[in-house]
Amino acid sequence: MQSDIELIALSRQGNMLAFRQLVQKHEAQIRSTVLGMLGDTSEIEDVTQEVFIRFYRSLDKFREEAALSTYLTRIAINLSLNEIKKRKRKKNWLSSIQKNNSPRDLIDHSTDPGRAEMKDLLRRALNTLETDFRVVVVLRLIDGYSVKETAEILNLPVGTVASRLARAQKKLKTILNNWM
């Protein structure tokens, strides 16, 4: 099996089979990252695709100093954060319209998982975390990066990542205990 560096070199020469192999090699991990950040929504496919499109566009500029998976994960995190910002704006806009049009408060059922399965519960709990905490959980506990690698991807000190990870786990545990 060819290494990422060899496949990138071939892709730069226009070899789409090599690029296809790169995509197949990293797609599951990138999909997991995006899914962890955004939850199970319709945007996952688009964001995952956009990650690889951006990589394809910057093939010539990509320097092999960083591992490809780290590079792609960074793009995936940035695009997911953009998507979360977009969602927030949309939510704020919608809630302002709903406030103006309807005197009743809307009840949010999204935090009441009922009899959902464990995976679903975990996903929902993960989505209630602030993005700073969610991102470390996704990288460390779902994608399986070490604390040091997570710190490199996020450009944060190792101590900050370890501390956020600890706090995130406490929060998740509290949320899950309340639901179960």
Added chain:
Amino acid sequence: MNEKALNLLIYSLDNQLTPLEQEELDQYLASSEALREEKEALLEMRAGLASLRREANENFADQLIRKIQSGKVEKPVQNFQLAVVKLFPKVAAACVIAMVLTVLGTFYVEGNLSLEAFIGVQDLSPEDAYSLLDY
């Protein structure tokens, strides 16, 4: 539960303890049933999170390659040139509309389309111009 012990426990799961801290945690674990249960629960939660990792979508790579080959995805330079070319008709149309509105507006206000009317000095006498300069 002892907050310090809990923190040591959580940090230990990511190998973030010094040997001394690890020793301290081992002592807490040996003496606390609740902490041992907490450790099991945390490990279970972490295993659950690890299981959220997705499998690859078999069609994904093919769909992506098709999209790239269909020409919908351009390299940045081509993309920028294309954007400029695509934008040109819109910019030209906006300029034409602005010019027409200016002509119509001038004619409506001034009643003619002379150069003086356009630059707004049609009703200005030389004395006015002099007094303006005086200010």
